[in-house]
Amino acid sequence: MMNAYKMELENVSKTYLGTDGNPVNALGPIHMQIPNHRFISIVGPSGCGKSTLFNIISGLVETSDGAIYVGGNRVDGLTGITGYMLQKDLLLPWRTILDNVILGLEIEGIPKKEAKAKALPLLYKYGLKGFEHHYPAQLSGGMRQRAALLRTIMYDREIILLDEPFGALDAQTRAMMQEWLLDLWDDFQKTILFVTHDMEEAIYLSDEVYIMTSRPGTIKRHLMIDLPRPRKPQIITSPQFIELKEEALRTLSEETMRAYQQESAG
Amino acid sequence: MSHEAEAVSSRGGGISAGIKTPRPKSNWLKHEMAVPKPWAVNVGRFALFIIMLLLWEIGARSGLINSFFWSQPVEIARTWWIGVQTGAVWQDTLYTFRSTVIGFVLGTLGGTLLGLSFWWSKYYARISEPFIIMFEAMPKLALAPIIVLVFGIGIGSKIAMGFAITVVITTLTTYNGVRSVDKDLVRMVYSLGASRMQVFRKVIVPTAIPAMISALRINIGLALTGAIVGEYIGSERGLGRMIFYAGQTYEISLIWANIFNLSILSMLLYVLIGKLESLLLKGFMHQK
Numbered sequence: 115m116m117n118a119y120k121m122e123l124e125n126v127s128k129t130y131l132g133t134d135g136n137p138v139n140a141l142g143p144i145h146m147q148i149p150n151h152r153f154i155s156i157v158g159p160s161g162c163g164k165s166t167l168f169n170i171i172s173g174l175v176e177t178s179d180g181a182i183y184v185g186g187n188r189v190d191g192l193t194g195i196t197g198y199m200l201q202k203d204l205l206l207p208w209r210t211i212l213d214n215v216i217l218g219l220e221i222e223g224i225p226k227k228e229a230k231a232k233a234l235p236l237l238y239k240y241g242l243k244g245f246e247h248h249y250p251a252q253l254s255g256g257m258r259q260r261a262a263l264l265r266t267i268m269y270d271r272e273i274i275l276l277d278e279p280f281g282a283l284d285a286q287t288r289a290m291m292q293e294w295l296l297d298l299w300d301d302f303q304k305t306i307l308f309v310t311h312d313m314e315e316a317i318y319l320s321d322e323v324y325i326m327t328s329r330p331g332t333i334k335r336h337l338m339i340d341l342p343r344p345r346k347p348q349i350i351t352s353p354q355f356i357e358l359k360e361e362a363l364r365t366l367s368e369e370t371m372r373a374y375q376q377e378s379a380g
Numbered sequence: 381m382s383h384e385a386e387a388v389s390s391r392g393g394g395i396s397a398g399i400k401t402p403r404p405k406s407n408w409l410k411h412e413m414a415v416p417k418p419w420a421v422n423v424g425r426f427a428l429f430i431i432m433l434l435l436w437e438i439g440a441r442s443g444l445i446n447s448f449f450w451s452q453p454v455e456i457a458r459t460w461w462i463g464v465q466t467g468a469v470w471q472d473t474l475y476t477f478r479s480t481v482i483g484f485v486l487g488t489l490g491g492t493l494l495g496l497s498f499w500w501s502k503y504y505a506r507i508s509e510p511f512i513i514m515f516e517a518m519p520k521l522a523l524a525p526i527i528v529l530v531f532g533i534g535i536g537s538k539i540a541m542g543f544a545i546t547v548v549i550t551t552l553t554t555y556n557g558v559r560s561v562d563k564d565l566v567r568m569v570y571s572l573g574a575s576r577m578q579v580f581r582k583v584i585v586p587t588a589i590p591a592m593i594s595a596l597r598i599n600i601g602l603a604l605t606g607a608i609v610g611e612y613i614g615s616e617r618g619l620g621r622m623i624f625y626a627g628q629t630y631e632i633s634l635i636w637a638n639i640f641n642l643s644i645l646s647m648l649l650y651v652l653i654g655k656l657e658s659l660l661l662k663g664f665m666h667q668k
């Protein structure tokens with residue numbers, strides 16, 4: 115393996131044992147080559163295997179086939195390689211926001227005091243000032259999502275997987291969080307893989323967008339988003355953006371239709 | 381009333397004139413929101429207690445109540461006072477208190493550890509399950525004669541009773557708490573590179589704590605029952621032994637005097653557990 119890419123997925127696929135005892139192909143085969151420091155979105159019909167893909171990359175679920183390389187080393191089946199934010203915020207309800215954010219560092223064995231000293235400036239800078247000692251239940255959805263994202267960032271991995279992080283937020287909060295995420299990405303120079311069902315969000319945020327087929331999900335299109343950065347929210351009304359979006363949506367709707375027909379056929 | 385206010389109110393009247401006349405204000409809000417004054421409640425409770433004692437005393441003296449079986453308050457008080465003077469009250473209460481608390485602590489700790497241990501191996505949990513349930517379904521008080529035979533008539537058998545009666549229910553409660561864990565939380569912590577031990581300490585134990593705390597209150601009552609029944613079967617001391625002994629010799633006022641002591645002990649234990657509970661809730665769950 116060459117080190118030209120930050121991460122490579124080769125032939126990654128997943129088969130689950132169905133309820134009838136027969137294997138069900140849930141994902142793949144997937145090929146991806148992820149360059150360093152990129153913001154990459156993955157969009158696909160629901161149930162096509164996006165979360166499964168992230169579970170595999172993060173080492174929580176075993177691949178049925180294929181391999182994953184990070185920096186030339188085979189990493190499939192290993193946890194702790196990537197920072198992963200699952201679909202829910204998953205803050206520990208009995209811990210304060212500060213204690214939640216340092217969880218990753220704590221697990222690595224860094225003394226709590228040191229971890230807190232590291233986390234506090236980030237909480238201040240990224241809009242959680244005054245909430246450090248609050249409990250998750252006392253925060254709004256947007257704030258909790260911020261905390262979960264900061265926890266992922268604090269767990270200092272070069273590759274970050276974000277599974278529909280803003281899926282449950284209202285439009286205004288979501289727009290705010292997008293800007294916030296772009297700031298974070300800028301500041302920390304991470305490679306981000308981002309799952310969303312919102313095509314506009316995908317294009318606005320990303321350098322590359324992967325569109326997946328319906329189940330079993332494979333890569334249907336790989337779009338390069340050559341919009342200049344930094345991007346302003348108004349960019350979504352530019353002709354170039356609209357063209358990209360229409361193209362992407364057309365591709366996706368074919369797959370959504372197919373997924374729908376698959377389902378109604380049984 | 382100022383000019384302005386008058387204008388407003390008359391305009392308001394004009395609007396509502398066309399609509400239904402409002403119902404007279406009921407004072408439901410007062411009923412719903414009213415909180416009785418604590419001192420008034422205490423006075424009321426005490427008064428009720430005195431009235432019941434009075435009725436009992438009068439009933440016994442007039443022959444309406446058979447005082448051979450039911451004794452009467454003045455007689456009970458006299459018996460109790462003798463106990464206080466001889467020190468028997470303290471000795472017996474302390475004895476029962478001690479065996480209850482030790483049985484409670486051992487049973488609760490043992491059950492908690494056992495319940496938590498099931499998280500480590502599904503295989504081991506599955507194998508143990510029917511045995512735990514079988515033991516839970518069995519009326520443990522029925523074991524008392526065997527336990528007293530095995531552990532003797534000393535404090536050991538009372539502790540063993542408290543343990544036997546609390547350990548299984550605690551195990552089940554804790555294990556249910558463990559199983560209620562959010563699988564995604566566990567995945568999240570693993571995704572941060574955690575070991576099983578770290579997942580256990582940072583997710584499983586905190587998840588099970590509320591269940592464990594809720595077991596405390598139930599356990600203290602059970603442990604007390606266990607200790608008393610143990611004392612019935614065979615003991616040289618304790619409130620249960622006194623009650624049993626008094627029953628055998630038809631000293632009804634002695635029975636009542638010791639039931640009174642038992643009630644005081646039981647209340648004391650519940651107060652202590654309440655304190656412990658709120659301490660734990662504050663410490664672990666950050667609730668008041």
Ligand SMILES: Nc1ncnc2c1ncn2[C@@H]1O[C@H](COP(=O)(O)OP(=O)(O)O)[C@@H](O)[C@H]1O
Pocket residue numbers: 130131140158159160161162163164165166167329
């Ligand atoms: N543990 C599992 N066992 C069996 N099937 C699963 C399991 N996890 C996911 N699946 C199936 O795999 C498919 C992909 O799921 P998922 O990755 O959650 O999709 P997405 O995130 O794209 O909506 C779904 O059809 C789902 O039912």
Ligand SMILES: [Mg+2]
Pocket residue numbers: 164165166201
């Ligand atoms: Mg998903």
